[in-house]
Amino acid sequence: MDIHAYLSGIRREVDSYLDILLLPDTQEPATVHAAMRYSVFAGGKRIRPALAMAAGESAGGESKTLLHLAASIELIHTYSLIHDDLPALDNDDMRRGHPTCHKMFGEAMAILAGDALMTRSYQALCDLPNVPDSTRLAIIREIAYATGTKDGMIGGQVVDLQSEGKKIGPETLEYIHRSKTGALLTACTRCGALASGAATEVVETLTRFGRTIGLAFQVVDDILDVTTSSEQLGKTAGKDQKVHKATYPALYGLEASRAKARDLVASALAEIESMGDRAEPLRAIARYVLSRTT
Amino acid sequence: MDIHAYLSGIRREVDSYLDILLLPDTQEPATVHAAMRYSVFAGGKRIRPALAMAAGESAGGESKTLLHLAASIELIHTYSLIHDDLPALDNDDMRRGHPTCHKMFGEAMAILAGDALMTRSYQALCDLPNVPDSTRLAIIREIAYATGTKDGMIGGQVVDLQSEGKKIGPETLEYIHRSKTGALLTACTRCGALASGAATEVVETLTRFGRTIGLAFQVVDDILDVTTSSEQLGKTAGKDQKVHKATYPALYGLEASRAKARDLVASALAEIESMGDRAEPLRAIARYVLSRTT
Numbered sequence: 001m002d003i004h005a006y007l008s009g010i011r012r013e014v015d016s017y018l019d020i021l022l023l024p025d026t027q028e029p030a031t032v033h034a035a036m037r038y039s040v041f042a043g044g045k046r047i048r049p050a051l052a053m054a055a056g057e058s059a060g061g062e063s064k065t066l067l068h069l070a071a072s073i074e075l076i077h078t079y080s081l082i083h084d085d086l087p088a089l090d091n092d093d094m095r096r097g098h099p100t101c102h103k104m105f106g107e108a109m110a111i112l113a114g115d116a117l118m119t120r121s122y123q124a125l126c127d128l129p130n131v132p133d134s135t136r137l138a139i140i141r142e143i144a145y146a147t148g149t150k151d152g153m154i155g156g157q158v159v160d161l162q163s164e165g166k167k168i169g170p171e172t173l174e175y176i177h178r179s180k181t182g183a184l185l186t187a188c189t190r191c192g193a194l195a196s197g198a199a200t201e202v203v204e205t206l207t208r209f210g211r212t213i214g215l216a217f218q219v220v221d222d223i224l225d226v227t228t229s230s231e232q233l234g235k236t237a238g239k240d241q242k243v244h245k246a247t248y249p250a251l252y253g254l255e256a257s258r259a260k261a262r263d264l265v266a267s268a269l270a271e272i273e274s275m276g277d278r279a280e281p282l283r284a285i286a287r288y289v290l291s292r293t294t
Numbered sequence: 295m296d297i298h299a300y301l302s303g304i305r306r307e308v309d310s311y312l313d314i315l316l317l318p319d320t321q322e323p324a325t326v327h328a329a330m331r332y333s334v335f336a337g338g339k340r341i342r343p344a345l346a347m348a349a350g351e352s353a354g355g356e357s358k359t360l361l362h363l364a365a366s367i368e369l370i371h372t373y374s375l376i377h378d379d380l381p382a383l384d385n386d387d388m389r390r391g392h393p394t395c396h397k398m399f400g401e402a403m404a405i406l407a408g409d410a411l412m413t414r415s416y417q418a419l420c421d422l423p424n425v426p427d428s429t430r431l432a433i434i435r436e437i438a439y440a441t442g443t444k445d446g447m448i449g450g451q452v453v454d455l456q457s458e459g460k461k462i463g464p465e466t467l468e469y470i471h472r473s474k475t476g477a478l479l480t481a482c483t484r485c486g487a488l489a490s491g492a493a494t495e496v497v498e499t500l501t502r503f504g505r506t507i508g509l510a511f512q513v514v515d516d517i518l519d520v521t522t523s524s525e526q527l528g529k530t531a532g533k534d535q536k537v538h539k540a541t542y543p544a545l546y547g548l549e550a551s552r553a554k555a556r557d558l559v560a561s562a563l564a565e566i567e568s569m570g571d572r573a574e575p576l577r578a579i580a581r582y583v584l585s586r587t588t
Binding site for chain 1: 317321322323325326327330373377380382383400401402403405406408409410412413414416417420421427428430431434435438439441442443444446448449451452453455456
């Protein structure tokens, strides 16, 4: 299958759905809605939505349900980007080739737009269509724990911040990757499975797939930061190195990092080998993650 | 009944429960857990927990369920205080008689601690004990909408920020109060009712009570800001006036504001007149709100 066509299709669908989930920027107070929309629609590969939808598809889920789930997850991801970019945190001026939210709307509005996107995500998850309340609740629980302080997104971000300029070991690097990005990426495939009413063993298989591909994704991101120019990347490249951020290439070198990414993708593919044709998009995403290294 | 003894009792119970809900500050990453705990335990009247518990009690709810609900709401309230106090927003150095979170832990950690408290609140609401999933979900939906951008807490905060130094009319003032603080106060009584499995008409009665007492609470807060010293208040008094914030006394004068508070409390009491003895704590809270003006 053509992964680029597949991802473009998902991006279009998800963007249309995000446009429905987000209040119009004519709705008062207009500025916060404009800031939320600005950051949500400032590009982005929509890899989390794609993972959630492809995982759900592999488990026989309904497309309307999966699309709603995917868009809700992208809202929470966007909140995390806005807050991470703030001057007090990573102090990034550019994101996805555009000025960051606080550069466009000021710091106060960026903080509130981030808060509002997280809040909107929970609102939307409460209204996940065509599933029972118990499934909605199970998904909200997954997302809330994946983005929390204990082995979740915020925990990873805290350790990442505290590691800047310090020499860190493999354990800390693994904690940061597993928590800061890995937990939400894993939640994507888990929630896709849950939203599809998948059997426990399918949920577990997709959890292992998500965990492995999530780590691969982060290793590749680290590699790209070293090997790609800012222009291609759409954000300040080499920044991780400049501020001595913990990365795979810094710790293991470029070649070992590439081998690590290859191994991870191979083992993610092995996890879902027996899943049949419905898992084709998920396999294509796994191969795509690896293709980004070259 | 002795409202001060009642509120002290609730404060003790809620604080013990918050201590269970919050991860220990020995749990890594320790700093964010320390920052969360610092702000949650930096004083506070626990008026939202008291409203939720008293409303739930009036509807015959279980005390363990109500306590869990009350503590979860206080987590989300504390997140909003931390973010509101940030330099980019209200730039407050003191809160509840203590240095604000960013003064103690720095801006980055305050932003993340706020995010983490909101997230922890949703985690906790997923685990609300002794109620069906449909009730948990209904409560999460209430909280998420009450704290969102449309007629909710963030919306009110945005308009409040944008009104600083401007002359605003009664409609904008009402919007700010209704959204910034009123929506969550109303959610307290509504969720207390929902957590108790109350009949629709009881939920509606407690909603009207919550809305009315919430507005009274805000009018009184405005009055106190004008009439009380910083030392008594535990935060920078007169600040609203200094930055030309929209307040009731500024718009209507002190005496008319006091009369407004009296009328609101009387009509809140009238709402729950027929509710019997179980509503006594709720009545005591209503009278307490008014007593704070003198």
